[in-house]
Amino acid sequence: MKRMLAAMGASLALLVASPVHAAADPPQKFPTPDPSVLPGTDTAGIDGYCPFGVRLTYLVNDEKGRATTDANGDQIQTYTGHLVVAMQNIKTGKAITFNSSGPGVVTTHPDGSYTVNTHGNDLFFTTVRNTYRGRPAVPQIYYSSGHLVFTVAAGMLNDNTAPTVAWSLTGKLTNVCLELASH
Secondary structure: OHHHHHHOOHHHHHHHOOOOOOOOOOOEEOOOOOOEEEOOHHHHHHHOOOOOOEEEEEEEEOOEEEEEEOOOOOEEEEEEOOEEEEEEEOOOOOEEEEEOOEEEEEEEOOOOOEEEEEEEEEEEEOOOOOOOOOOOOOOOEEEEEEEEEEEEOOOOOOOOOOOEEEEEEEEEEEEHHHHHHOO
16 A cells, blocks of 8 residues: 555545445545655655655545446555645755645556546645656656546566556646756
8 A cells, every 4th residue: 555655646645545435435545644744755765755755645535436446456545636736845844735626537457556547636646666667757746737548557576666657648747846846
């Protein structure tokens, strides 16, 4: 679960922590996580995010989710609603607030890999170690507006990674680390 949360974003971190419900069940409200700090590469090396630590605070959480399992054994989790998240550079105090309301779908495959498919506005984060290595270059903390699809490899690999292996965005990408570092 920690691997998934490290590779996923604000909305999806709420989703994967929720129990799976039958298709007929109504969507379930997500509990609001406590504020946390994403470590910087200055202290965590390749297991960090930005060159500095970033405080993550959930300001508004009116998101709900539903999970089902299809005939192939894929767990399909959907989320909708309103989520507002603040990201703060812990060295300078600079903070930016993001509407990370999606909506989106996370499909977890039987082998443990998962695919995220979102439309709208979302905030995502992944460590330097697990970042997408293809093109385009993907920042460790980013805000997307539009249609985003990415896939994360199954399980922990021998070097303790679960890298993003595919990534595609039709829309706008904001590098949150760069925005938090600017004055």
